[in-house]
Amino acid sequence: MSAPPPVRRFEVVLNRESGTLKDLWHDGLPDDLVAAFAEGGVEARIRAAVASELDATLDQAVSTRPDALIVGGGDGTVSHAASRLLGAEVPMGILPCGTFNLAARDLGVPLDPFDAARALATAEPRAIDVLAANGRTALCNLMLGFYPTMARRQEEFHGRAWWVKSARILRDLREAFYRTPPLLLKFESPEHGAIHRVTRFAAFVPGEYEDVLSVIPTRTHMDAGKIGIYVSKHKTVGALARGMAAYVFGLMKQEPELEQLHATKLTLTSQQRDRLPASIDGEILDISLPLHLDLKPRALRVLCPSASND
Incomplete structure (x- = not known):
């Protein structure tokens, strides 16, 4: 036996x-x-x-x-x-x-x-990509613009249900839009060279989001070997609300004013300042510029229940 x-x-x-x-x-x-x-x-x-x-x-x-x-x-x-x-x-x-x-x-x-x-x-282990932001690990996303500025004023909502936070964000979007000045950012990457953007919201993820209707955006792959870049070009609060809805509900490719790019590494600078409020996996902090984003391919082993069913 x-x-x-x-x-x-x-x-x-x-x-x-x-x-x-x-x-x-x-x-x-x-x-x-x-x-x-x-x-x-x-x-x-x-x-x-x-x-x-x-x-x-x-x-x-x-x-x-x-x-x-x-x-x-x-x-x-x-x-x-x-x-x-x-x-x-x-x-x-x-x-x-x-x-x-x-x-x-x-x-x-x-x-x-x-x-x-x-x-x-x-569950079985699998290797996934992670994003390094000035050496700090991000598994999910890094966000710049109005969201981290607004979230910093809402620390009393830390730990609340996701729908409570989402409702608060939508409620306060108009005030945040006008109180948070647009960012003048310079993006430099091997894939795109140097590009300049004026934006009130930018998000960076290891991988890319699935373009399907979902309550909260989910990624198509966690080992895709690329950084997904999402940059808002919305100029009014109504347009930004539409863009944020597209971001939250996984409909980014259907939003014409939400630019999407991919890169393996990226450096961000700004002529305005040398530090910016940022959200890294939900944690709010000030991050120094230049901001160096590097993808670490398959650097972390995780237990993945869905891999057991592949």
């Missing part, structure tokens, strides 16, 4: 300060997650940490040489953990516990954390 296969062992790191974990947390939650992973034959150890303890907790988890490191949090937490696993043999899995959970959606991970645990227990 052949020996049973060895039990896989996962380390699970939860950011206690991430959106939905604040609402879900109770003393029995770690045991419930352990039970969900066990349904798929995985032995899971749960480590919960606040943001200030996250780096040390991730290092401790990786040092045990698990079969996978599972990260529970929003997109900012996930991309931060990913930056510590680039090029590593240990694959990363995502327990979606944030607001938009873009990376989890792109990978086909169920949005309910317990369903996600069951799916990750039997």
